[in-house]
Amino acid sequence: MKTPLFTGGVSRRGILKGASAIGGAAVLGPMGARMARAQPTRGGTLRIGVAHGSTTDSLDPGSWENDFTILLAHTRNNFLTEIAPDGSLVPEIAESWEASNGAREWVFTIRSGVQYHSGRTVTAEDVIASINHHRGEESTSAAKPIVEDIVELRADGMNVHVTLGSGNADFPFIMSDYHIPILPATDGTIDPQTTDGCGPYAIEELEMGVGARLVRHDGYWKSNTSWFDAVEITAIHDDAARQNALISGQLDYIDTVDLNTVHLLQRASGIQILSVTGTQHYGLPMDTRAAPFSDNNVRLALKYAIDRDQMVETVLNGYGAVGNDHPIGPGQRFFNTELPQKTLDPDRARHHLREAGMENLSVDIHLADAAFAGAIDAGVLFSETAAEAGIDLNVVREPNDGYWSNVWMQLPFTGTYWGGRPTEDWMFATAYSDGAAWNESYWSHERFNELLVAARAELDQELRREMYFEMQQLVSDEGGTIIPMFANYVGAHGDHLVRPDTVANNWRNDGHRIAERWWFA
Secondary structure (H helix, E strand, O other): OOOOOOOOOOOHHHHHHOOOOHHHHOOOOOOOOOOOOOOOOOOOEEEEEEOOOOOOOOOOHHHOOOHHHHHHHHHHOOOOEEEOOOOOEEEOOEEEEEEEOOOOEEEEEEOOOOEOOOOOEOOHHHHHHHHHOOOOOOOOOOOHHHHOOEEEEEEEOOEEEEEEOOOOOOHHHHOOOOOOOOOOEEOOEEOOOOOOOOOOEEEEEEEOOOEEEEEEOOOOOOOOOOOOOEEEEEEOOOHHHHHHHHHOOOOOEEOOOOOOOHHHHHHOOOEEEEEEOOOOEEEEEEOOOOOOOOOHHHHHHHHOOOOHHHHHHHHOOOOEEEOOOOOOOOOOOOOOOOOOOOOOOHHHHHHHHHHOOOOOEEEEEEEOOOOOOOHHHHHHHHHHHHHOOOEEEEEEEOOOOOHHHHOOOOOOEEOEEEOOOOOHHHHHHHHOOOOOOOOOOOOOOHHHHHHHHHHHHOOOHHHHHHHHHHHHHHHHHHOOEEEEEEEOEEEEEEOOEEOOOOOOOOOHHHHHOHHHHOEEO
């Protein structure tokens, strides 16, 4: 008989059996909350419920793409660099780094004495093999595009020398990418299916699409972190089941809250809502190659025909911020604070239609809630305000199944979701540069692409700021994607679980490092 996962903790079957309506469960409350201690103390098992995870998930880091695998990665692994809660970059496996030759050449000094769960010690050769796993013509890794500019990697003792094809001042940020954990190498290659790692917790049990149990790695090199004895991560796709498990005390933390019922969760005794504004944003990309979207006046008319405040209040229940048609979040280093905010303006929308030689416009927008939660509702709201500007916006409901393969980047006007990226260059290069695989609006702008290359190699931070300010203005005023709102990361936890004063906003779950940074009262 198969041993049930998490024999000492939460039962996933029990959680799923409790998938009744959240309103009915709100009367159930956990045991009385305890006052948080000023200093963290060790002990206890952190039980996390996540909204993602699939039986097709893999240990291969190049395949990681959902919050179950990304959270598991940061709980089990370390990376060359780490994005701190305040958004700055700090050393992890690399204790320092230095650039030369216009940011084309980098030297990373690898921390000595870092121990894998297996007892082996991290070497410079491990770092090179971990990066090389994502390189080469035969690589299928999702990280292949961000390491393809690497020309050469070589080890010199505990130093790793990296040569790039062109300068990149943000290269150390790229090395924090969740696809590139440092794993042990044998004969110059890593085993992508290894369960070994050099992070705070070691895998004890794992069933993809179901859950994982990890125990604290006593040999972990960071002494003032990783307060829990163990961590259990359970995949629970059903919103009601996940929230009920938190309320009834079966879980300590859930990574995603249903915004339609968050008000009910707030009423439950001993529950705290965690809402963090970061780079997560929802968009409506238009194919700029296809009429009528090939005319920027049409794109501008649509941008002035949407009520952004209404979107945030209705679709996000207030858990977010208005967007300004570019993907850079207000917490990022080079966010353009001088760019005028677009608002609903039917008269201005009509003006741009006339500039395009039109008195009115009729277009279809193809949406499914697979694009982002509330996408259909967002489309209906958009159609109502667009009508005030003489735009007949027909919302075509597409099936959730197959949306990302059959609708997104296939039809001329759709919906999209982005978690964002830690740096401006990373985000722009991924989805806005000419020819990028995920340039979902097929936008091509000569000046933008010139600035993208120049800013990437520029080490003068003030000059970079000027360049990124201009790039945001170009994307906002001439780009092919409407970005009406930035969606907060909204989770919840029992008040017996203590979080630091500053919670990271680069990803949900405190940058997916909750197991390392939080503790029990």
